[in-house]
Amino acid sequence: MRRICGICAVCVLSAAAAAAQTVLTADSAVESALEHNISIERSALSLQGLERAKNHSWNSMLPSVSAGADLNMPNKRDAYDFSVSGTVSAGITFSPGLISTINTASVAYEAGQLSYRDACRAVELAVRESFYALLYEQAYIEQQERMLETARQQYEQNLRQYNAGRISELDVLTAQVEYERLKPELENARITFMNDMDAFKVLIGFGAEEEIILDGSLDSLLSVPEISLAGIEIAPPSVETLEKSLESAQASLTASRLSAYAPDLSVSWNYNPGAANTDFSQWNDGGYLSVSLSLPIDSWLPWSKAADTVADAKDAVTDAALALEDERQQTANEIVSYLRQIEQSRSSIVSCQANVELAQKSYDLALEAYERGARDFLSLQNASDTLFEAQVSLLSAAYQLGVQILQLENAAGVPFGTFIVQ
Numbered sequence: 030m031r032r033i034c035g036i037c038a039v040c041v042l043s044a045a046a047a048a049a050q051t052v053l054t055a056d057s058a059v060e061s062a063l064e065h066n067i068s069i070e071r072s073a074l075s076l077q078g079l080e081r082a083k084n085h086s087w088n089s090m091l092p093s094v095s096a097g098a099d100l101n102m103p104n105k106r107d108a109y110d111f112s113v114s115g116t117v118s119a120g121i122t123f124s125p126g127l128i129s130t131i132n133t134a135s136v137a138y139e140a141g142q143l144s145y146r147d148a149c150r151a152v153e154l155a156v157r158e159s160f161y162a163l164l165y166e167q168a169y170i171e172q173q174e175r176m177l178e179t180a181r182q183q184y185e186q187n188l189r190q191y192n193a194g195r196i197s198e199l200d201v202l203t204a205q206v207e208y209e210r211l212k213p214e215l216e217n218a219r220i221t222f223m224n225d226m227d228a229f230k231v232l233i234g235f236g237a238e239e240e241i242i243l244d245g246s247l248d249s250l251l252s253v254p255e256i257s258l259a260g261i262e263i264a265p266p267s268v269e270t271l272e273k274s275l276e277s278a279q280a281s282l283t284a285s286r287l288s289a290y291a292p293d294l295s296v297s298w299n300y301n302p303g304a305a306n307t308d309f310s311q312w313n314d315g316g317y318l319s320v321s322l323s324l325p326i327d328s329w330l331p332w333s334k335a336a337d338t339v340a341d342a343k344d345a346v347t348d349a350a351l352a353l354e355d356e357r358q359q360t361a362n363e364i365v366s367y368l369r370q371i372e373q374s375r376s377s378i379v380s381c382q383a384n385v386e387l388a389q390k391s392y393d394l395a396l397e398a399y400e401r402g403a404r405d406f407l408s409l410q411n412a413s414d415t416l417f418e419a420q421v422s423l424l425s426a427a428y429q430l431g432v433q434i435l436q437l438e439n440a441a442g443v444p445f446g447t448f449i450v451q
Contacts, residue, residue, distance in 0.1 A: 065234020086134035114303030289335035
């Protein structure tokens with residue numbers, strides 16, 4: 030019975046440990062970040078305010094309505110003791126600028142939508158880049174662990190051969206030094222990975238205590254085909270944002286012109302019944318209907334404040350148009366640059382793969398020669414270091430290629446994963 034209870038307890042603990050682990054792909058990590066990232070939540074809150082302003086922008090055209098009552102009692106009472114009166118008034122002022130206000134609010138909301146989209150893309154880019162970085166660090170740790178294990182086995186083998194009188198003490202000490210040297214390097218790599226994993230958890234909205242298992246590898250980046258933008262719709266987010274900024278500046282210019290030069294029409298109505306206590310049966314209405322039209326004159330003067338406001342709005346439109354044109358050129362050059370970098374990385378991967386194969390053959394031959402006594406341990410160690418450096422260079426090239434493709438997708442405004450098949 031005790032054995033059965035112990036086995037059950039172990040099963041429960043194992044199940045709990047497994048349940049505490051979360052397996053994440055790059056896509057599922059992005060989904061978590063889009064749902065829990067704080068910066069996205071703040072951007073969504075700002076967008077909500079802009080949507081409310083757009084939906085309620087027409088309320089400036091609502092008439093103002095008020096009601097009131099008066100009770101008057103004179104200090105010297107001659108003809109009456111007191112009088113009562115009531116007031117109901119309504120008024121509305123119509124200006125062509127109000128229509129422009131509605132349009133400006135609509136443009137501001139559309140700009141907010143672009144800002145929210147850009148915030149989501151920025152977080153997704155950061156998540157995917159961090160995911161690749163963690164995969165690289167994880168693979169680097171695995172390489173370090175294999176190298177450390179090989180160094181340990183070599184040290185123990187050299188120690189046995191030394192005790193048997195086959196090799197010198199120098200070979201044993203050299204193997205021991207190499208073995209001990211690799212330990213802190215592996216520990217540093219593990220600490221770096223844990224720190225970056227903690228930052229990744231914050232990015233995707235996970236708690237520090239949750240354990241994450243990465244489902245992915247850099248192997249898919251080793252055979253990326255040539256990337257072409259033919260047939261792909263390019264919509265750079267930065268260009269779209271500046272296009273909306275230009276539209277917003279044009280709306281502000283229209284609003285400034287209407288405010289400076291357009292007439293205002295005001296209509297008000299007042300109902301004001303009143304009576305004294307001598308005869309409450311007779312009520313007098315002192316209300317009125319008023320219609321007024323006003324046209325600003327000073328705004329037409331070129332040195333007026335209103336004219337300066339319009340001129341500033343024109344300058345803002347010109348500046349926005351120049352910024353848009355500059356961004357289009359910069360983005361086009363950036364996309365071409367990323368394409369060149371990607372081709373360079375693809376070529377580098379091919380070279381790195383060849384170097385790994387050569388370094389592996391060289392190490393195998395050096396190991397065989399060392400076991401026969403034809404080479405010293407230092408030659409074997411140099412071959413091992415060369416192999417490790419070649420493997421790390423290949424991992425680094427794959428990681429760099431993944432980041433460059435992500436940056437290309439971000440600059441071109443295409444969905445992430447368009448050029449990489451996971």
